[in-house]
Amino acid sequence: MRRFIGIVVAVLMVGTVSGCGGDSDSEARVVMSAAPSTPSGVPDLAAGQDIARDIDVPWGLAFLPDGGVLVAERDTSRILRVVPGRAPEQVYEVPGVVARGEGGLLGLAVAADYAETGYIYAYFTASDDNRIVRFRLDGQPEVVFDGIAKAGVHNGGRIAFGPDGMLYVGTGDAGQGTRSQDPANPNGKILRLTPDGAAAPGNPTHGSPVYSLGHRNVQGLAWDRSGRLFAAEFGQDNFDEINLIEPGRNYGWPIVEGKGGTDRGFTDPQVMWKPAEASPSGIAISGDTLYVAALRGERLWTVPLQNGTLGTPQSRLPDLGRLRTVAVSSDGALWLTTSNTDGRGDVRAGDDRIIRFPAR
Template identity: 85%
Template sequence: MRMRNFIAIAVLLVGAVAGCGSDSSSEPSVVTSTAPSTPSGVPDLAAGQEIAQDINVPWGLAFLPDGGALVAERDTGRILRVVPGRAAEQVYEIPGVVARGEGGLLGLAVAAGYTETRYVYAYFTAAADNRIVRFRVDGQPEVIFAGIAKAGNHDGGRIAFGPDGMLYVGTGDAADGSRSQDPASPNGKILRLTPDGAPAPGNPTPGSPIYSLGHRNVQGLAWDRSGRLFAAEFGQNNFDELNLIEPGRNYGWPIVEGKGGTDRGFADPQVIWKPAEASPSGIAIAGDTLYAAALRGERLWTIPLRDGTLGTPQAALPDLGRLRTVAMAPDGALWLTTSNTDGRGDVRAGDDRIIRFPAR
């Protein structure tokens, strides 16, 4: 792939946009950050460089120990290896991917002990459900968790290993909000699993994979330097959310959308947007900043983070179209994927692309 310098892109940092409008498509989305580390370097958003193009709906993105990344193509089931300065190459294809609506090959995560195990994890839509597999690129996939209901939308799909070595999973309600409040359903939840796919020890309910509930469609997971988990969630018609996730808490969907549920025992989000401004998918944290990739909002939100509290969002990079995944590389660079070929965007020459913003 040829590389294109994006220094010429006008990086526009503006205040939070006050817009309105409903998200009737409810597409939006959150890998994500797939890495719990928070490099101290601040990404240079004025020095972006295209490192891959013509990718088919890039969704999951996970870094390898050598600094390269694995990227999931939602609609093809292919997994590509992307290294700056080289052409993207296919290294694996997940069998049985059914790509319809918002479903397909979604989140990726590299095992915390990858050097020893060589395991890669993937969340995808199959014929009957959404499921998680692990595999080595020279072997067959092994299903470690299945039975997550699927639908044309709200399939969730973000997976990431936390600082505790457990696998966290963001799921959607599969277009049925009642699942989000059902303790017997894995939908509309954040799940916490062992690397083998079992309910992790220390979960709020012993023997249950559920870490938090009352979510509509989680597609972004990231940890700050103190190990606090944040998640991005698509709203319906009124408010998208960024939540500080605490074990056992209920985040209100479908009873509450946005703020206003604390008097009923629900956890309020720290940040809300109108869906037209955001529809946030992947998130990442570097130092004292949280980055949120916006699909419908077509921008990158940068949000100050202090002691577990999020400040006022600022908008950046308004010229790239729909943004799906943002992730921090081991070297402190910020990687960003566009999502203009997902059926809802305006496709430009070279879409979809992956852009790298180095640390200053």
Template identity: 75%
Template sequence: MAIRRTHISARASGHGARGRRGGAAITVLVVSAISACGNGSEPNVSPGTATAVTASNPAGVPDLTAGEEVARDIEVPWGLAFLPGGDALVAERDSGQILRVSPGRALQQVYEVPGVAAHGEGGLLGLAVSPQYAENGYVYAYFTADADNRIVRFRLDAPPEVIFDGIAKAANHDGGRIAFGPDGMLYVGTGDAGQGARSQDPASPNGKILRLTPEGDPAPGNPTPGSPVYSLGHRNVQGLAWDRAGRLFAAEFGQYAFDEINRIEPGRNYGWPLVEGMGGADRGFTDPQLVWAPSIASPSGIAIAADTLYVAALRGERLWTAMLHDGVASEPAAQLEDYGRLRTVAIASDGALWLTTSNTDGRGDIRAGDDRIIRFPAR
């Protein structure tokens, strides 16, 4: 295995054409209240001793009946992250630009990430703001370059520094969500870049959730020392969020049958491409907690406030909510079906829920003002 610094190296794959949204919606939702892991021999990464984390959520619950538009006419918004003062940074996937969003003020372009090679689902994707932003000023971005998907960090007045690269790219399944966990480590959701075997290969960063230090090195306490891999067997991770007890949940695109919400634990194998949806526990894989047909989901960003999980659905064109009970997601319900494709959902420090539409991404029906950011205040 070739190593670049401490980064796993992977060969980049080629491009492909965008698809169009299609397929009739169905109304059956399959739910599991079990996140199981059997004792089979399939998984290739052993459970580890990742650092325990704790988390907290703002008081209050977003009022989904009181949405207010805070920005419009954004081109394919993808990542969204909050600055300490409450303003948000939003990434435009195709342009490589980062905009500053402040309610009641005009959009402000504050940075352009160099080297973004937008094609298909690739481009400027996830954003994260350093937990020590007030001291170091760092913003992190996951983007598609000419050769691969990579992560950079930068200050808004300085060039970027590559901290992790070698994540294979393709026209789809580029992953891209990044977020700092309650433990201060950077978590990264990647896709299989169209080759499912990568998801089961512990030497590939694709089809994984990675756990990195803020400098881009494998985080201490990962399941395999010296490896960035936190969990494997994923097809295309699109959302990461923690509940108030510090438990990690992830949203994942399925193929033909089942999209998933998984509770992520270190070293677990979530089955792709050997399993889609339920049914892998007897072979040592971990089953999802919630599954949907792709026609009503295609889950992207997720967020958690109090005991509610929020899931932005692209093809499903709705916001799914689910209740969390001691780390188990259940009781899903569809909300906000009037905005079209939904890409990112995030909870601000004041408890408000911010939601981005994704109707200008080549697969949606564009509405006046798209794409937009809608804010739902806490009550």
């Protein structure tokens, strides 16, 4: 079990890195291998097909090597295996999940070495905290990281293996913004862990899992073909954000929301929306496009991406309601989950749905 425990030296070192918008500290840079090449073709957003219907608050989604897709139901603790043309099948139930408010069974990730280990990772809200476990579909879960504060809101929850083989974790401030600026606290951060749950080698501060700080509620993580990490962040009253994440950077919350913090050592977002237009959760990148699933905005945003810079967003798919998760499979198809049964949406026939948009 890996509980977040800071040591004084580590706290001081992270504090030094976070107070500077630049990256002059060479230890703050992590060498990342290039992201896997994107399949040819782009998703055809006019050709969506319902893969599954009547799913209970789908949240995490992860692809298996055999083409199956795992989907986490937030409020039931169930993990379903979804295959086009077949009825969804329950393959696991995560014990100890406490689903209240925005908490429950959240992000899923398939181990980079799944073929050898068979490990699946899940981020969920337990009785005392948010935590990450790993398990085989025929075995018991093992806690690899815990001690992330929970609340009715801002639990974060997105997890993903990066192109460097490390596990990246988006956490929320659990309703207390001061946590985001505390380098000894795992909340309001992007964490970078080894598959065993330890602080990954090469992190900005040796022995600390913190990769970046100053976040309000991160629910989207995606890498471009050059290995650059982007993250989606819920704003409060003014601006939602898409940030280009660099190690050791401080993204400003709760001192700054949106742009305007660079003179104080914070890093500005690349894209912003009013919360009514977005409330971005999952994100994905295919080729030169970033896809953003919007909850309150009830649409899919597509954002052009060139050399690490994001352009002007375009609104797509306005008729599906709240969108929680978007992901790109190895064949270039775009997978999307609605979130109309989460207590905040208008439920439509068949909700919640899992939709696949094939590559052209």
